[in-house]
Amino acid sequence: MDIGIDLGTANTLLYARGQGIVLNEPSVVAVQEGSRHALAVGTEAKETIGRTPGSITAIRPLRDGVISDYEAAEEMIRHFVRKAVPGRRRPRTRMVVCVPSGVTQVERRAIVHASLSAGARAVHLIEEPMAAAIGAGLPVSDPRGSMVVDIGGGTTEVAVISLGGIVTAQSLRVGGDRLDAAITDFVRKEHSLLIGERTAEDVKVAIGTAWPVPGEEEREGRTFTVRGREKVSGLPRTVELTVPEVRAALDEPVEAIIAAVRVTLEECPPELSGDVMEHGIVLTGGGALLPGLDLRMASATGIPVFVADEPLDCVALGSGRCVEDFDGLQRVLGKAETVR
Ligand code: ADP
Ligand code: MG
Numbered sequence: 001m002d003i004g005i006d007l008g009t010a011n012t013l014l015y016a017r018g019q020g021i022v023l024n025e026p027s028v029v030a031v032q033e034g035s036r037h038a039l040a041v042g043t044e045a046k047e048t049i050g051r052t053p054g055s056i057t058a059i060r061p062l063r064d065g066v067i068s069d070y071e072a073a074e075e076m077i078r079h080f081v082r083k084a085v086p087g088r089r090r091p092r093t094r095m096v097v098c099v100p101s102g103v104t105q106v107e108r109r110a111i112v113h114a115s116l117s118a119g120a121r122a123v124h125l126i127e128e129p130m131a132a133a134i135g136a137g138l139p140v141s142d143p144r145g146s147m148v149v150d151i152g153g154g155t156t157e158v159a160v161i162s163l164g165g166i167v168t169a170q171s172l173r174v175g176g177d178r179l180d181a182a183i184t185d186f187v188r189k190e191h192s193l194l195i196g197e198r199t200a201e202d203v204k205v206a207i208g209t210a211w212p213v214p215g216e217e218e219r220e221g222r223t224f225t226v227r228g229r230e231k232v233s234g235l236p237r238t239v240e241l242t243v244p245e246v247r248a249a250l251d252e253p254v255e256a257i258i259a260a261v262r263v264t265l266e267e268c269p270p271e272l273s274g275d276v277m278e279h280g281i282v283l284t285g286g287g288a289l290l291p292g293l294d295l296r297m298a299s300a301t302g303i304p305v306f307v308a309d310e311p312l313d314c315v316a317l318g319s320g321r322c323v324e325d326f327d328g329l330q331r332v333l334g335k336a337e338t339v340r
Helices: 070-084 087-092 105-117 128-135 176-191 197-207 217-221 243-249 251-267 270-279 293-301 311-324
Strands: 003-007 011-016 020-026 029-032 038-041 056-059 094-099 122-127 146-151 156-162 165-172 223-230 236-242 281-284 305-307
Touching (some): 003 070, 003 128, 011 070, 011 311, 020 311, 029 070, 038 070, 070 087, 070 105, 094 105, 094 128, 094 311, 105 122, 122 128, 122 311, 128 146, 128 311, 146 251, 156 270, 165 251, 176 197, 176 243, 197 223, 197 243, 251 293, 281 293, 281 311, 293 305
Parallel strands (some): 146 281, 281 305
Antiparallel strands (some): 003 011, 011 020, 029 038, 029 056, 223 236
């Protein structure tokens, strides 16, 4: 069975030919210290973050968009493929694996190696922004510039695509994790409260915004209560956070994402940036779900911005399109290294 893999810094998705997305789990591995033995992978392992006893560590093998832990990454891929693909079909599997546009040759080889050891017969690597654009339904093969901004957990990838290739791209290490960290820092400084990264993510998803959204003024009055540890006394305490203060907390990383979009537009050949002006920018990845990010980016660039349907699934669906049509998308897959 042929499969597509979106190996994300936050979530890994598997697409099986003829079936669609068959697996969607956090990119987390819980290991026993010393032995390196994986105790849990995926959803089960994410539950352990911040709650593990000293001897168990929850690892995110791709944390900053690069493979920070090879062994754990390999273990994770193997585990997910085994879970999604029946054993007797695995030896014939061709895999299309999406990698961040910034990965090094060594990392590419590590991903190919991990995929082969997970049972693949052939491995094609495809750049993430390309997969995101295909999954978002952009006409990537046309002689027309399309801009996609994929905001993941560890990285944001900004790319302009035309004629099946990436014309110009930026990969920055600012994504959902940095938004979470900005909330953690804000709560520590302004409220003297220490909160965990899971809590910060909960705050972001519940009441985070990048810009006030017209027609949704009701949101501005919402609050979210967080539980943490008082910095000085060390005792548990709760604090009520408001929408405007969380927006202020997110300001810096949000501006960094918008700045990367501006730089990419500046580097883009004029004909293609004209196309982008006309057709707009498309946002994918979990960060695209932050309310008001599209409006703020549109206001900052003067270009219409659209959030893709199901932004969290775009990269997996794009890799899926390649899996369904290896020949038709050979042009996109052409530069990928294939191992037989
Ligand atoms: P990756 O491709 O790096 O695995 P994803 O595209 O899966 O990343 O996106 C994961 C990120 O999206 C996480 O940082 C998560 O907190 C964030 N996210 C998910 N839902 C929302 C939401 N509703 N609002 C803001 N951020 C969100
Ligand atoms: Mg992604």
